[in-house]
Amino acid sequence: MEKETASPELNVYVSSPSGSRAKETTFREWVVDNQIGISLTILAMLLALHNLYPSLRPYTQPFFELSYYNPATNQYVQGWDDVYFVFSAALALTAIRAIAIEWVIQPLARQAGLGRKGSVRLAEQGWQVMYYSFVWATGLYLWKNSNYWFDFSAIWDEWPARPMSGLMKWYLLVELAFLIQSIFIIHVEERRKDHYQMFAHHIITSTLLTSAYIYGFYNVSNVVLCLMDIVDFLLPSAKILKYLKYQNACNVGFGIFMTTWFITRHVLYNVLCWSIYLNVPARMSYGCYAHGEMISENGYPDAFSYLFAPFMDLENPVCMNPTIKFIFLAFLVSIQLLSVLWFTMIVRVAYTTLTTGAAEDSRSDEEDEVEADPESTPNGTTRLAAKDGVSTAPVAVDTSPTLDRRRSNGSTTMRARGRGRVPFDQSDRKALLGRIGCEKPT
Structure with missing residues (x-):
């Protein structure tokens, strides 16, 4: 026996x-192994309900299309049905990520001569390059064709007008869906050394992006995301060159990454924060607004309930006062502090590499x-x-x-x-x- x-x-x-x-x-391992099946099954069920039961389309349509479209202006506004689109986008991103890593990039890495773990690492970095290069180009297009292109004070000229283009709405909701999907990924896959820093970053950023979306700070969100996203595909690009053993190209890519990080996250980002502090209310008066028009100069209408009024009902007035301004600035500064922490680690790695040639990434994952x-x-x-x-x-x-x-x-x-x-x-x-x-x- x-x-x-x-x-x-x-x-x-x-x-x-x-x-x-x-x-x-374990259940966590099962979820990781079946990301594609779980995500596509849920989306397929929603799509089947949408096509087979026309009476349910008012409920299923928000999962697949942007809501609150105004044909007269060819623009959109925000609303609670956007939650459904974010949910389906997060599922789609989970499936796309797993397909890109396991079925496309990892097999190509194995053909290039990398081992199993090396190919997994390259595939993960390859997905980062794919997503961030695309979404950053989209955000840059919106910023370049706006009235606030490198004129941070002009960001507030249109606030608090709610309408926005379909591309802007899609861009912001997909970015939010990616943050939510990233929170899911870092909890089900193997934990990295900087797990808690990344978790804090994703929570702060998703909270800030959600609040800014409800308050109508679309332009600020666009600029912040552009300044943040550019380095998120430069570093993975340098790592891919490292895995493929293109040492000189990797050195150049890493230098470009460090320079870009410093300029975008520690120069332009701080200029933007200073502009928010200086130009509100210089370019936008304190008070409460409804449908783009000021209805009261009193920025503190009723205790603290006005802070959450737009969250409870998007038709409620939205107010701006020093308290709200400094709450948003506090979120932005907290992201800056995390960036300073990471940049300190990166500079330490670069210095060690130049002096000893034995650099080790203090942000990398545990290899157990x-x-x-x-x-x-x-x-x-x-x-x-x-x-x-x-x-x-x-x-x-x-x-x-x-x-x-x-x-x-x-x-x-x-x-x-x-x-x-x-x-x-x-x-x-x-x-x-x-x-x-x-x-x-x-």
């Missing part, structure tokens, strides 16, 4: 060579994964290889086809989690995957 035991150290089921029992899978060596030892055991070729003792594992093969293109992996982590020394990690700098690993 075959004997089976559960190994608490590896959090997997091990068995005799003739046994066949699948690796224990143990890869199975393709060479198996006799008696059905598999020798697990730690980082940099430091091997461990043979362990009997189940080699059945049902073993977890998540994001590995067929390579068997076992992950140590929680208290069952395999204790590797920090120096055993692959330095190449943990670096922002472009120097070769030592």
Whole structure:
């Protein structure tokens, strides 16, 4: 009779060579493995209801189309039905991300000669380049064709007019959907060292973007997102060059990234914050507005309820006063503080690279994964290889086809989690995957 035991150290089921029992899978791992299926199934069900039951279209249409369109002006306003569009956009982005990483970029990376983990890292960076280059170009187009192109004081000339173009509305809602989807991703996938910083950034940014959308600060949101998004595809681009071993190109790309980060996030961004402080109310009077017209010069109509009045009913008046101005400025400054923290880490990495040639990205993820060596030892055991070729003792594992093969293109992996982590020394990690700098690993 075959004997089976559960190994608490590896959090997997091990068995005799003739046994066949699948690796224990957590709910989080199941969600990661089925992102495409879950997202597309929900969207397909909504689409089926939309097409098969015309009586339900007033309820399903907001999932697929922008709401609150005014044919007379060819413009849109905001409303609570926009929540449905954000939900479906977040699902679509989840599916597109997983498809791009697993079915397109990762196989191309493997063909280029990268290993399993290297191809996964390149694919994740490739998705960042794909999304941010597209959305940044869209935002830049809106900014370039506006009346506030590099004239921050003109941002307030149109406030609090609610109408906006369809492209502006789509752009802001997709950006919000991406932030919500990013919060989901960082909680279901392997945690990085900067998990809590990224979580705080996404929460602050999504709260700020949502509030600005409801208050009608479309122009400010457009400028802030443009200044932030540009570096979010420059850094992944430099990392891709590093993974492909284009060292000189990576050095140049990393230099461009650092320069652009400093100019956009620590110069132009601060100029924008100063403009908000200086030009409100110089270009826009304090008071309460309804449908674009001032209805009261009293910016504090009733205790603090006026702050949340636009959230409760979008037809309620929207007010502007020093309190509201400084609340929004506080959110913007908090994002700036996170950017300063990250930039300090990046400068430290760059300095270490120039002086010692051994830079390690302090924002990178933990590498706790143990890869199975393709060479198996006799008696059905598999020798697990730690980082940099430091091997461990043979362990009997189940080699059945049902073993977890998540994001590995067929390579068997076992992950140590929680208290069952395999204790590797920090120096055993692959330095190449943990670096922002472009120097070769030592």
